Amino acid sequence: MNQQLKILVVYYSQSGQLKQIIDTIVAPFQHKASIVYKLIEPVEPFPFPWKKQQFFDAMPECVLARPRAVKYIGVSADEHFDLVILGYTPWFLSPSQPVAGFLQSEEGKSILKGKRVLTVSGCRNMWLNAQEAIKRYLSAAGATLVGNIALVDKNHNLVSLFTIQRWAFKGKKDGHFILPPAGVQEEDIKACDRFAAPIVAALENNKMDTLQAELVQLGAAEVLPSLVVLENRGTKPFKFFAKFISDKGGPAAPSRQGRVSLYRNLLPIAVIILSPISALSALITLITKKKQLNEEVAYYKGIELRKA
Structure with missing residues (x-):
């Protein structure tokens, strides 16, 4: 392919970590491609750092796929892109509300129709259920998922539970006493430039069917059996509490705050x-x-969508 590649990056990142991950992935082939970045913005922004009650109050709408509306990103559905990179972060085992809002929007569906999509996520450690939801959205939009890169915090599950709360609620990402820095570790972010070569080769050769296998060989979607079990067990309680809370009112409704507090303390x-x-x-x-x-x-390492 002699023509310059054209890539659209659509993403939502509160902390900036996901943007850093995407930047690192595309950096090696920036000279070969025209890369257009579009940030998904909710009409009503979410805070960062969060207040705890606000954070847990956002759960029901995430799990029930009732996100806040998002602003137009201003991309024509007719504009050609060789690849769309969709960057997202899981919230409560589901796609974040802004990303779900984009994928549910008429603009989002029209932009993605007929496009090849590479998903990129950065999270604490659980992304399987969120990625399944993303697959369904892409399929409904008529897009083709060609690859998935999921970066996680490789620290122990309970360690990352403490560090992510410190970051999300206090804005403190740095290490603290014996605790490591929160989020995906810096060395793992720097190393994700290794994914660039197979991505650009697949695009230049117009051969996408082996891309995910090549990415997986490079560690793009590591899946721990213990987390498969934990996440599969977690989806039912999340759905129960999502309905339990939403039955008492909509987002931020005073009538549901008692149930939000109960969930916040139990989780x-x-x-x-x-x-x-x-x-x-x-x-x-x-x-x-x-x-x-x-x-x-x-x-879960693959990109196929399981039949219902």
């Missing part, structure tokens, strides 16, 4: 209790249902 306790139990359960499952769990791991 960290549940994670602390379930984390070691799920690790043990995954170990048992690996022994008793090894083939089934390995198939689940392989599925």
